[in-house]
Amino acid sequence: MSERIVGATCHDECVSESLLDRAIYAYADVDRLVGLRAGTARRWLDGYTRGGVFYPPVLRPEPAGQDVVTWGEMVEARLLSEFRERDVPVQRMRPAIVKLRSEFGSYPLARARPWLDVDGRELVRVVQDEVGLASPMLLVVVRNDQLMLSRSAQRFYDTVEYADDIARRLHPEVRTRGVVMDPEFAFGQPAVRSVRTDVLAEDYRAGTSRDDMADLYELTAEQVDEALRFEMIAGRDRAA
Numbered sequence: 001m002s003e004r005i006v007g008a009t010c011h012d013e014c015v016s017e018s019l020l021d022r023a024i025y026a027y028a029d030v031d032r033l034v035g036l037r038a039g040t041a042r043r044w045l046d047g048y049t050r051g052g053v054f055y056p057p058v059l060r061p062e063p064a065g066q067d068v069v070t071w072g073e074m075v076e077a078r079l080l081s082e083f084r085e086r087d088v089p090v091q092r093m094r095p096a097i098v099k100l101r102s103e104f105g106s107y108p109l110a111r112a113r114p115w116l117d118v119d120g121r122e123l124v125r126v127v128q129d130e131v132g133l134a135s136p137m138l139l140v141v142v143r144n145d146q147l148m149l150s151r152s153a154q155r156f157y158d159t160v161e162y163a164d165d166i167a168r169r170l171h172p173e174v175r176t177r178g179v180v181m182d183p184e185f186a187f188g189q190p191a192v193r194s195v196r197t198d199v200l201a202e203d204y205r206a207g208t209s210r211d212d213m214a215d216l217y218e219l220t221a222e223q224v225d226e227a228l229r230f231e232m233i234a235g236r237d238r239a240a
Contacts, residue, residue, distance in 0.1 A: 020072030020107050020166055024188045030069050033172055033181070033190065034081050035234075041077060044090065045069065058094045059109075061101070071183040072107035075160070075167040079109045082152040095131035096139065100124065112162040115140075121147040176230040178223060190230060192223045200224060201231040 025033075030041035042048075046063040047056045057063060059076050069077075084090055100108035103123060114120035121140045125147060128139055138150045149157060161169040161180075170181040172190050185194040192200075195217045203213055210224050217224075 019168070019183055020070060020075075020110060022071045022183050022188075023068040024071060024183055025069040025074055026067060027069060029189075030074055030077050032234075033074070034077050036077075036081060041069065044077060044080065045073060055091060056094070058090055058097060061098075071188060072110045072167075074181075074188070075110040075170060076107060078159075078170060078172075079153070079156045082156045086152055088152075092133065096128055096133055099127045099131060103127065107166075110167045111165055112167070113165045115149060115153065115157060116162075118147060121149075173230050173233055175233060176226045178226045179230040190234075192227045193217075193219060195219060195227070197227040197230050200227045204228055 027041040027045070028038070030036065030045075031038050034041070043055075044058045045060050046065075047054060049055070059073055059080065080090065080093065083093060097108065100114065104111060104114050108114060114124055125140050125142070133139070139153055140147050141150050142148075148154075155174075159171040159174060160167045161171075168182070171177055171179065172181055173179060178192050179190050179197055180192075181188055181190055182194075185191060186196050190197045200213055200217070203216075204210075208216075210221055210228075213219070213224050214221050219227075
């Protein structure tokens, strides 16, 4: 009996690891879905050369030499974008990510345990102190003698669903919570009930009514509205 239990536990962990390693995106997908300027994902994941100086990747130990991005890397890019929006220099984050990777393994930013338990947050705080991350670049902060996630990290974790201590689903836009990204459905693209939002938007532009789409895809009218709203928001943000 104990052998079967151990085997089942190992199987669950292997499934979790393989999910993070699932390569389902192109660099352009990451730019589009995270809201980055074109070419940013490639620089974060493969590094870049400027003025004869090579800047190594931020989210990978080294360049992979391939044009595919894993689910774990997509999630990490989403978190990194939160700090970037607060004017945190990305290369200043790199030493902390390298250190966290050595402590927690691959995809440290896509894992729940370092963030959701006290010991994990304490270790993250020590790491950021060691590499010299100062406010507002903090991953965690100390307030009233308690460790808390920084505002950027907290906003990210409010959009992620965890299982087995890894990010399993992502809500790409807080204003449309019904839209999710799940690597096991719809090729990891934004969707409502596994129906891609870009497909619904394309049908709408072609003249299909909301009610007809709801009937065709077995969705509620509210789900169709939320999908269209997400595409409108994402399109406006990308245009900006």
